[in-house]
Amino acid sequence: MVKDLYCSFWGDDMRIGALGQVTGVDPETIRYYERIGLLPTPTRRTNGYRAYGPAHLERLAFIRHCRALDMPLADVQRLLHLLDHPLDDCQDVDRLIDTHLAHVQGRLQSLQALTRQLEQLRGRCHGQHATAECGILHELVAAAQGESCVCHGGSVQAPLKDVQRSVSQTG
Amino acid sequence: MVKDLYCSFWGDDMRIGALGQVTGVDPETIRYYERIGLLPTPTRRTNGYRAYGPAHLERLAFIRHCRALDMPLADVQRLLHLLDHPLDDCQDVDRLIDTHLAHVQGRLQSLQALTRQLEQLRGRCHGQHATAECGILHELVAAAQGESCVCHGGSVQAPLKDVQRSVSQTG
DNA sequence: CCTTGACCATGTAGTGACTACAAGGTTTTT
DNA sequence: AAAAACCTTGTAGTCACTACATGGTCAAGG
Numbered sequence: 001m002v003k004d005l006y007c008s009f010w011g012d013d014m015r016i017g018a019l020g021q022v023t024g025v026d027p028e029t030i031r032y033y034e035r036i037g038l039l040p041t042p043t044r045r046t047n048g049y050r051a052y053g054p055a056h057l058e059r060l061a062f063i064r065h066c067r068a069l070d071m072p073l074a075d076v077q078r079l080l081h082l083l084d085h086p087l088d089d090c091q092d093v094d095r096l097i098d099t100h101l102a103h104v105q106g107r108l109q110s111l112q113a114l115t116r117q118l119e120q121l122r123g124r125c126h127g128q129h130a131t132a133e134c135g136i137l138h139e140l141v142a143a144a145q146g147e148s149c150v151c152h153g154g155s156v157q158a159p160l161k162d163v164q165r166s167v168s169q170t171g
Numbered sequence: 172m173v174k175d176l177y178c179s180f181w182g183d184d185m186r187i188g189a190l191g192q193v194t195g196v197d198p199e200t201i202r203y204y205e206r207i208g209l210l211p212t213p214t215r216r217t218n219g220y221r222a223y224g225p226a227h228l229e230r231l232a233f234i235r236h237c238r239a240l241d242m243p244l245a246d247v248q249r250l251l252h253l254l255d256h257p258l259d260d261c262q263d264v265d266r267l268i269d270t271h272l273a274h275v276q277g278r279l280q281s282l283q284a285l286t287r288q289l290e291q292l293r294g295r296c297h298g299q300h301a302t303a304e305c306g307i308l309h310e311l312v313a314a315a316q317g318e319s320c321v322c323h324g325g326s327v328q329a330p331l332k333d334v335q336r337s338v339s340q341t342g
Numbered sequence: 343c344c345t346t347g348a349c350c351a352t353g354t355a356g357t358g359a360c361t362a363c364a365a366g367g368t369t370t371t372t
Numbered sequence: 373a374a375a376a377a378c379c380t381t382g383t384a385g386t387c388a389c390t391a392c393a394t395g396g397t398c399a400a401g402g
Binding site for chain 1 (some may be wrong): 387388389390391396397398
């Protein structure tokens, strides 16, 4: 029986391990979501164990789905609030998704440029030799010294922050 | 004169602010690189200020160029070591770049899928209405509940970790 | 009855690559 | 002389977890 596997999954409440199994989320992550106020505090059994119901399962699944879409937890928080207070204007949701989409598309373009640069860089090294003659290292050093390179094509002073931001996490 | 701007840039040493100006790196970041052993400790002036020479400038530029290629600092560290000890085999450099390239390409594919998903999601909402009828929110909730969706097409149990790893930072 | 093992609780610290202060000293400008 | 801009150190914050330490709870096996 699945009930045996999930330890009272079919009962009226789940322990944190069962919830984790069903959603594929580490129990430590679930506790983390609770700590930062993303998941409501569950009721407790007499022994202090957290007792989760279907509502928690739904909410956690929603969070994970949004995370699979690479949304930051702050955005997920806002969406959950809109779900809880469905009287507001839908435009908030629109803007949130639009902003997030722009974010992702920006990072996508950066990564595409990055891939081209790395591929060209990779092509500089052929066969086996000492690092002293390595075309990749030479290219990297030359590029860093501001000569026109496969990556920047410009000077050292170019602001790298934009590139890095768009490549890194959403924050 | 540029000398006035950069405070002894043309002298035999630069202060941290000047180095930051020339390379476009925040002085706090430069100190951070020094702290984690990426930049060698510079000599000090009599007043305790850090005094940087051309060697530091080159090294910092190299680091930033690698970072612009989205390499983790650990990889940069290894490349710097290979530059300092150029007797080793060049294959190390090759492997490092190859691994990094594979990383970036993986993230690129994740982001492409993500963009498609978000665009489809965005298309669910038309015009102005209350969140209670918002197609985006409905889609997100439905998807989270395991119905076939524009994103997963599968169940809640799907392991999201792979997606997230490939989308996030290199680490 | 005792032990083993799996589960749960809390709290703290670590990750990467910075960023932002706080509290004080120095140099330059007004 | 005073104010602004620079420098120093150290510490703590960011994001979304992850890992660990320490201890409590519970079911099954010997």
